[in-house]
Amino acid sequence: MLKFRDFPCRKTLLAIAFAGCAGLSLVSLPARADNLQDSQRFLKQGQHAQALEQVDKYLAGKPKDAQGRFLKGLILTEMGKTNDAIVIFTKLTEDYPELPEPYNNLAVIYAQQKQYDKAKQALEMAIRTHPSYATAHENLGDIYARLASQAYDKALQLDKGNASAQSKLAMIRDIMSTSGTTGRPGARPVVTKPAAAVAPVAEAKQAETRPIAAPEVKPAATVPVAAVAPVATPVAPATPVAEAKPAPEAKIAVEARPAATGGDANAEITKAVSAWAAAWSKKDVKGYLSHYAKDFKTPGGESRSAWEAERQKRIAKPGAIQVSFDNLRITLDGADRATARFRQHYKSASLKTSSNKVLEMVKRDGKWLIQQEKIGT
């Protein structure tokens, strides 16, 4: 049960660390980022000392820079200087509490040190900042599984001491060995734009469709997690996501608007959101995509076609998808702009999540379309 071979964090670590190298869209690349890019390249090549030297040069000019510090944390982790890495990631969580990644990486290091309770706390913080942060959920599930395993060992008097030590080493190698191979298009450019609302959207996308490396480790997005992370508590702990109704039957609470035209618009938007969720549930990619406006702002800033291809690929994956929502609140902004906020329940063969979603909608040719999709709070 406790196999480290697919410890999910590496995806996050690497996705963020190498987004730049892979020539992906760095939204706000620092003016002089040569040192940073060099550092990333050195890290990728396993030349840790040089990587550290370059990132230190970079940080000399921008000591507060989140991306640089995050990269330094990664380098130190790979160099085995875990205590230094912990200091860096901890400080990042203090300076950028809204970023889930430093928490996540802290958790990974704590998990390596078998400090599972600390790892759990860190992941809970990551989830508190981003309730639908899939990697954190997945890692948390892993931590729970490991805590469970410890408890079982105590219960059944098993001595797995040596086996655990080995798997710990395996995990470190894992982070190293896959360097640069998993940078995925559309990965969150969180570090380059720490405070941007774009980041959570990217995460949301991932949360919905993230490929699960280790199918036997289901993400912990089921009921108990909701109770763990106060921010996530809108999911009623006693209501398993499994019981979420399919979209057409979803309960919709439409906020009454004072605007005279509100009634019609509200009904139209409600219908549009229901249709969007229904198309998604039916894996009707064409129908699903038709709900997005031409000028839809893709979450990672990628091209519309790249985004569509990505969505197509993920939605078309085998297995049923169920998307439903409740607590819909609509805010109209004039006659053809509106914001729809709701609680989205997503369930696939491999994942269940509930998250707060915000759709910025525009009316085009009599049809309400999604212009931007965000994770709300």
Place this chain on the structure above:
Amino acid sequence: MIKALRSRLLIVVFAACAASAFAAGTARYTDSGPEPLLAGVFEQIEANKWEAALRQTEDLLTAYPNFRLGNLIKGDLLLARSKPLKTFGEGASGGQQDKVADLREEAVARLKAYKSKPTADYVPRYLLQMERDQKFAIVVDTQKARLYVYQNDKGTPRFVADYYISHGKLGSEKLKEGDKKTPIGVYHVTSSLPRQKLTDFYGSGAFPINYPNEWDKRHGRNGHGIWLHGTPSDTFSRPPKASDGCVVLANQDLDALSKNLQIGLTPVIISNSIEWLSLDDWQAERQSLLSMIDEWRRDWESRDTDRYARHYSAKFQADSQGLQAWIEQKRKVNAGKSWIKVATGDISMFRNPGKEEYVVVTFDQDYKSSNLSNQMKKRQYWIKEDGRWKIIYEGAA
């Protein structure tokens, strides 16, 4: 999926806890062990309060770090967050299913006992009368995996405490050496073996009991070394059926119990399943036997050997004497006396649990006669034959 886990856990645990004879009435709780916390954990699970259940499990493990059952439940509660559970102890690896089954039995036993504490107006049938100096009596229920402590309140047993226990791997009704069974019968503690003289396996101490007793020997039962003892230092408790025949308590429970044990005196009655009597029924049964003992005493004083002989079973056996030899010897002795005075004092009466209906009666006998006087502690085994109490064994205690 969560529901599935809950129902499994609950089916496993609570199904066995159907209303007991003691569901109503005033229970007096000692609640010194882990049962209240354990029951709390299951209540939270039942209420779908997973976080609270886990928190209370942590509390339980803080109080009892080596409580394996607690660790198993913790494992389940944690695992339930990352995958749906189908069964109790789901995360245990394949080869451990027997251990999981043991822990499930322990959970059932502990919760059952917790939910069905004896009430003040019922007493174990076996404690018909405790002698004056016996401050406490121990009654074990192997099926419930429970040991009950009764205090001698001027002859009436009063419930004091109860503890989870383990007994023989292969159950009870010990017959022979090495059968890994716990004897059923009326015994007493014979000595105290301190921790220092024992290996860690026996925990904080041991109290041997007098198995095989006269009755056991008479029925050809053998074996030895049946003890009440503690648990190894890394183990809070063992499964309900775990020992080679001993009665095993958690160390803290053994320590508490040992304060009440009087060497050579404290009765240890081990039953398959305790029969409980209302105080009224208990009083009636007690009186009927007491009056029979007194009749025996008076008939002996009468020197009418035939009247005296009525109190003895055809199956009577004392040392190597059968009934005939015993009566003939009495007849001879009585013939040479002009008077006999017999006084019985400080009678204790303990009924044998289980199939063999006999009562172990022990008393101070003060015998005076025209040509001989003697004082002794006497032990008799009384059985019921055709609705009448009769003596089947008699000798010095």
